[in-house]
Amino acid sequence: MIRTDLRYHRPGTPREAGALLAGHAGDAVVLGGGTVLLPMMGRAEITARHVVDLRGLGLDAITEHAGHVEIGAMATYRHLYTSPVLARRVPLLSRMAVGITGGEQIRNLGTIGGSACFANPSSEVPAVLVALGATLRLHGPAGYRDVAAAGFFGGAFATDLADGEFLASLLVPHQQGRTGYHKLKLCEGSWPIVTAVATADPERDGAAVTVGAAQAVPARIELTALLSGDGGLDLGSVDALVRRQIDDPWSDVLADGTYRREVAGAVVRRAVTDLFEGPNR
Structure with a gap:
């Protein structure tokens, strides 16, 4: 059962989001698509009192740059497999997203950033990000820092995220080979x-x-x-x-x-x- 004294926050800027997470460190969780977080809160497996919703930050864009594509952490799987940029530049992500476990509901709501940060060893996302040489861009009290996917996943359900940090975007190199x-x-x-x-x-x-x-x-x-x-x-x-x-x-x-x-x-x-x-x- 979700606790009744829950506090919901919807920051309007990355700096505000970081301040909320830092100010409630140890008692705050980030809400992305909610497909994993909300069921866990309902089962009292997560009991944090503060929920920080990132949907007001506009972190769902998929943008092509020279040599790489930047994917907002809040991009859903549907965003991924309907993106012409990814179909052209990183088709493996499109292929992964269209076959993601969970069906249409997960494809519509689940986010690539949420899957990366949940770091379930059984998820499709971590291995694909490591294989593609992706970089995860984190935002925290000191600003942005970049971490290679190979160094981001620290164990089962463990990542390199520090207190006050959240995943803002993923930088994925253009695929060069098969x-x-x-x-x-x-x-x-x-x-x-x-x-x-x-x-x-x-x-x-x-x-x-x-x-x-x-x-x-x-x-x-x-x-x-x-x-x-x-x-x-x-x-x-x-x-x-x-x-x-x-x-x-x-x-x-x-x-x-x-x-x-x-x-x-x-x-x-x-x-x-x-x-x-x-x-x-």
Whole structure:
């Protein structure tokens, strides 16, 4: 049950939002789309007394810049997969968003920034951001600071956000090469068991895969050593490599760590197959 003495705040500027979060540090939460936060508050899993709603800050724009796209943290999944900028410059984000777990309601309300900050290991978002080399732009009492996605996720449901900070936007480089994407789920509406994003680096003839949901934070695994002379990949060696790299597998009610580690190789192989044989995206 949501507490009855809840205080709702809707700041009009980033500075005001930061001041509210800093002034109520430890007793304030940020409201984005609310698809995760509100159910958790209803179950008394989150008992903060102050809710800071960022919807008045205009943080849902998707803007193209030289070499990267800036995505407001409040952009919903629908914003992502209907954006012509992302379809042209970062099509992997469009592909992820249209297939996000939860169906139409989540696509309409859920935000990419909320998913990043919730940092559920089973979410599709963390691994995709790490694979794309995204940067997260945080706003706090000292102004803005940028953190690479690979350093933002600090563990299960843990991030680099400090007191008084919130995620303002995400800076995502234009995709330069092909990508492959695959995820394993128990059913359409469940969180993924394992996700995999395979990427090719045309500048150095390399390849890598970022595995999500298999451990508490995304694992980036270099695949270049497995490339064959004709540009393909030695798929037979993938399973052993992935098992070595997933050294601290994540367990929850959907699947234990042992299972996640065992199936991760198969998910990676399918992402790699998509990388080399699927549409050029």
